[in-house]
Amino acid sequence: MNDPIKHQGQLPGRPIVGMLALGFILLLLVVDDAESTPINPFNAPPVIALGSGEAPSGAHCTQP
């Protein structure tokens, strides 16, 4: 694990890697679309939570 970093030629530039990252998100959304129940547009939450009268229903990393 103590290998020195060796130059291996030119890596793809930032624009290409950024596009790859966006492509990864697109792949994620395609996989998600196949795995998830379709979104019901008539069951969308209120525009903003504040003043909606509804308890927050989202999940958060602080929840065990």
Add this chain to the structure above:
Amino acid sequence: MNAGLSLPVRRTGLAVLGLLLVVGSFVTAGPRAALLMMVGLGLGLALEGLRFGFAGPWRVMVTERDGRGLLAQFVAIGLAALVAFPLLASFPDELSGAHAPVGVAMIAAAFVFGAMMQIVLGCGSGTLINAGSGNLLALVALIGFIAGSFFGTLHLQWWTGLGSLPVYTLQGLFGESAGLGVTLAGLAGLGALVYRKSAPDKRRIPRRLWVAALLIALLASLNLVIAGQSWGVVYGLGLWGAKFAQAAGMDVAATTFWSAPAHALRLQQSLLTDVTSLTNIGLLAGAFLAMRWKHNPDPQVEALSASSWAVILLAGIIMGYSARVALGCNVGAFFSGVSTGSLHGWVWFVAAFGGSYAGLRLRPRLLTARSVVATTAGGKRV
């Protein structure tokens, strides 16, 4: 957005791309999703465009006695707290803070997270931002982070069972107003300490970071108002891992964590209905827009040996795992935890900063310092 396009044409294309993301979210998942996508895009633009980060300032505070970025973090958290405390007190049934218990595993995991984020040169949000801005190292780490945070959900109950205190908040301990006062005093005290320890020419927050702190506090507050919960990152990444695992044939819904009603619902429903996923996507896309908006993007990170790339991937996995066990990363636990009064946010910061210190010692043993320094010397916020 091809490099051969003229700058105005490219920028028009980028504006259209951002608009498409917002409109697409609106059409598929409704107005709240569109607003959260806008918040995420705004955070991505602010973090990348103004070079505001978490891991980098922690590193340079130790290595260069440069406290400016860390002081800006305290300012942003304090501003967010000024908004969050009164809102949470006034609308307890509609808004929830990032409150979590302090626990044995949580503290240890925060320490490990801090160490790993100095290996991959980015925290939770930083990994997303850097990947979006075309940093290949961060993209590899992000894939590891997603896998690791999913693995963390599979063992989270065991880890939390090692021992946890009840959830303590400063408003619960001291009262609403005094809780905010204690939070601000704590941030001011830390700020004074950082100011004192910083080199004389590296203790005044530059204008760029003042603007960034203000924008990030504003956007985090909007996240709370729109979503009803604080800004977070890690949950979404673990959910992304769960979606991939499910697609690969794993019965994720049968696991303890993902069979709990709240998590089962998220697993079943589209990511475009998940608050954290929306802002995470916005963060990455916003960073991409900021990177491509520039006339010339920064240079790519330097090439690593194969073993070093493996280290980055493994460090990303450990970082994701530890972030899940630590009940958050720099955003969910530190920024949102402290700004909404959670005691665990303070404990997380102390443990993660200690881990970050250890990570700085560990990194040269895993990756040659010369290349890592060259990476950061390019000015990347990590």
